[in-house]
Amino acid sequence: MKLSKRSTDQAQKTGSRYFLWDEELIGFGMRVEASGRKTFICRYRSGGVRRQYTVGRFGTITVDQARGEARRVLGSVSLGNDPSAAKQARRSVLLFRDLVNSFLEGHGPKLKPGSRKDYASALIGHAVPAIGNLAINAITPADLNRLHLKLADRPYRANRVLSYVGSVFSWAQRNGLAEKGFNPAADVQRFKEPSRERYLTQGEIRRLGEVLRQAETTGLPWEIKAVGTSAKHVAKSNQVEVYPSHVTGAVRLLLLTGCRLREILDLRWQDVDLDRGFLWLPDSKTGKRPVLISAATTEVLRTIPRFGTCVVPGANPDMPRHDLKKPWSHIRRLANLEDVRLHDLRHTHASIGAGAGLGLPIVGGLLGHKSTQTTQRYAHLADDPLRRAAERIGDELNRALRQGE
Known part of the structure; x- marks a missing residue:
């Protein structure tokens, strides 16, 4: 034909x-x-x-x-x-470091900024120093296994580096820079990763709530560990730091909604619908989706002052805050939760729902998992079990946060 x-x-x-x-x-x-x-x-x-x-x-x-x-x-x-032979000859002299540059230029713009940054950090920081000077068709699984073993003390990072290298070779195949089916990363056994999930107990949630209230009222004391003439800071009496309500509110929102960190930090007031009880996330990890919010979440949002377009603003009120590393480090230390990451607040939200017998499909729907995308449409959420689930989780967490007030 x-x-x-x-x-x-x-x-x-x-x-x-x-x-x-x-x-x-x-x-x-x-x-x-x-x-x-x-x-x-x-x-x-x-x-x-x-x-x-x-x-x-x-x-x-x-x-x-x-x-x-x-x-x-x-x-x-x-x-x-x-x-065909000429094309093969060009492939034979293409070095891995040049392939990485081509990958970041050709595929990087399709990644989210955070993902692109992590790809670049892993590839340029670990893979290129190890195999950057090798022609791509000369790289073997043994080469990548040696790279993998160098990061054995960080199994999660080692596996991510290997995965990103595999993505580079897959992209090279799709763009005619490597032979079809050639991906040496596929034959390297990954490390078994220890579980990274951490769930807060009721007592830990209560301690977190107490520290958050202290942080936004009387302030949190700082402990200056450096001593001696070389210390940059001198300990002062009553040295405390009071955190603004949009910072403490961000921590509460992470726990009460189960949203990811960037979903809360990038949230804008135009995407908050308090009357109907929704947050609209235009660019979440799983795409555009609504998030049902409980009465407790609504109360937190009402306490955050609006002086810009962002719910959690940075120095510029119309730009989102970069991260919560410094305040969270301070808050979790005083709450005796130093092994808890911000993402563990999302795990805690899910665990409360699952423990209350709400069912995994319902909890997955609240968290925006792909397997429950059909439940994310606005028209089906007004009287949906997801709304009752959101209220139940929010009430449970809010009681723990406010215990002792």
Whole structure:
């Protein structure tokens, strides 16, 4: 057949790989994988050996663009060249450090800022120093295993570095910079990661509530550990720090809503609907979604002053606060919760719901898990079990936070 947009659109997956060949340009065709993925190719002979050249993936390039590239490739063959061999030669001299740069430039903009920063930190900080000077087709699983073992004292980080290297090779395959199926990271065994989940007990939630109230009223005392003539700070009597209500409120919101840190820090007042009891998250980890809020959450939001567009503003009230590292470190130390991360407040929210017998699908719906995306539509939430669940969790947590007032 003649390959056209219509014929390529209509090509369906059949459970096994097959090819469609163009009747107009001999050698030009499309490979349809068992998964349904469609790739334009062209075949030719060079020195009596059949060669196959990958032109590009359907959707990334159009049929007309692929046909034009195939004409160029086949024209080069008629002049005695071997484009496939030349492409392989270019791959053989591509160094891993250059591939990483290409990956961060070509794929980085598609990642969220935090993810892109972590990719760059892992790849440039760990992978490039170890294997950056190797040609990508010369990198072996043994090379990556040595890199992996260097980070054995940090198994979680070691696994992330290996995963990011694997992503680089997968991207290289999709963009014709590496042979299909070549990914040495896939054959390296990962470390077993210790569980990172931590749930606060009722007593710990109560202590946290007491410290938060102290932080926004009388202030939290600082303990100056440095001593001697070289100390930059001199201990003073009654040295305390009072935290603004948008900081202590942010901690309460993390616990009461089960939202992720950046979902709360990036929250803007325009996305808060107190009358109907919703937070609208335009760009959460799982996409745009509403978050049902309890009466306790509404009360916290009403106590936070509005002097900018952001609920938790930074120095510029129209820009979100960068993080909560300093205040949280201070708060958790005085609450004797030094092993608790901010993300553990989300785990605690979920554990309260699960422990109350609300069911995992309901809790997952409140947290915005992908498996319950159908429950996130506004029209179905007015009298949904999710709203009752949000109220129940909020009341339970609020009682613990306010105990002792």
